[in-house]
Amino acid sequence: MFFFRATKFLLIFSLVLWNLTSCESKIKKDSHPQEGTLRVSVDESFKPIIDQQIMVFEASFPKAHIEIKYKSEADCFRDFQSDSTQMILVTRAPNEEESDYYKKVLGHPLLYSVLAYDAVALVVNRSADDSTFSIEQLRKLLTDKTPGKYQVLLDGDNATSSVRFIMDSITNGKNFGVNVKGTSGNEDVLKQVADNKNAIGFVGSSWILGSEIAEKYRDRVKLAYVECKRCNDGTFAKPSQATIYSVQYPLVRPLYGILKNADIGLGASFYNFMSFERGQLIFRRGELVPAKMNFVVRKVINKPDQDSSVKDK
Known part of the structure; x- marks a missing residue:
């Protein structure tokens, strides 16, 4: 009887072990998280x-x-x-x-x-007369029914995230006016702003901050300043990591x-x-x-060089 029970136990244990081994083999065979x-x-x-x-x-x-x-x-x-x-x-x-x-x-x-x-960045031509805009000015530019000085360029005719964001954050749902034009994408916005002194473009900030594309247009376009909605002190900001983190730049x-x-x-x-x-x-x-890693903004205080007088000598 003891021999029978022991044999039965060993058989069950072997079957369980075989099942576990089979499952493990199947996982290794079928699951390739990096393939x-x-x-x-x-x-x-x-x-x-x-x-x-x-x-x-x-x-x-x-x-x-x-x-x-x-x-x-x-x-x-x-x-x-x-x-x-x-x-x-x-x-x-x-x-x-x-x-x-x-x-x-x-x-x-x-x-x-x-x-x-990131941010929806506002870009203007290097020779533009204006590079500082309030939210109200942008709202008027985007919804005006009368042709004006500026041509506003978006990264598409409709259905883009920038278009949706601008309508939600600036125009308050109002339709775009006659001065607004869609393009074939963010780089096309940069190209047209570079070629037109009176063009204003909206692009994703990664296109103009720290990318190879930004280097291509660095001498022909520049970031514009936009009114800080939460500052209430007349502050204007352009997009950067610090102003995006603090939401000082409003289009985040x-x-x-x-x-x-x-x-x-x-x-x-x-x-x-x-x-x-x-x-x-x-x-x-x-x-x-x-968004998932701590990002610390440190204040830097520039101190006068104590040895500057020695260096000047």
Whole structure:
């Protein structure tokens, strides 16, 4: 009897061990968090900084490939309805209706959070007469029904995040006026502002702060100053990490990463890469404000050089 029980125990133990080994082998075989192809649709106004994220990620994981498409924000959400698009990078979170829909379809909630903050930057020609604007001045420029001195350039005719943001934050939902023109994207805005003294353009700040594209237009365009809405003291600011962090520059917006898959895979790996230290440092070097890493603004006091008199001698 003892021999029978011992044999039965060993048989059951062997079966359990075999199942565990099989599961482990299957996980190792089928789960490759840093391998394969991930299809991502990204708001075009973040192209310079996301190109940097992808370059470092793929260099770190040579078997991983990020298939990227840069589109308007509305098109990114449309792509997300497709099974092939697993992640989108946009400036708004899913609304309640979208969240409920994907939870029902996928069987689990979407994973999303703010990865960083940028700004909608206002750019003018280097020879422009004006480079300081109040919110009220911008509202009038954007909604005026009478042709004026300035041509206002946006990064698309409609459905872009910048267009939506400007309508929400500046025009208060009013339609654009006759002085507003859509372009084929952020670089086209920079090009047209560079060629036209009286053009004013709205672009994602990563296009004009710390990117190769910015160097291309540095001598022909410049950042304009915009009235600080929360300062109440007549302060004007241009976008920078400090003014975005403090919201002294008024046109600040988030960058959301929205992931469809809940399992451990390439999507989660890329999402985590941008959320953790290396990805957050890339955002920081690209002049955005990281949302998941402490960002400290230090005050610097310039002191006179005590040895200046000696040096002058």
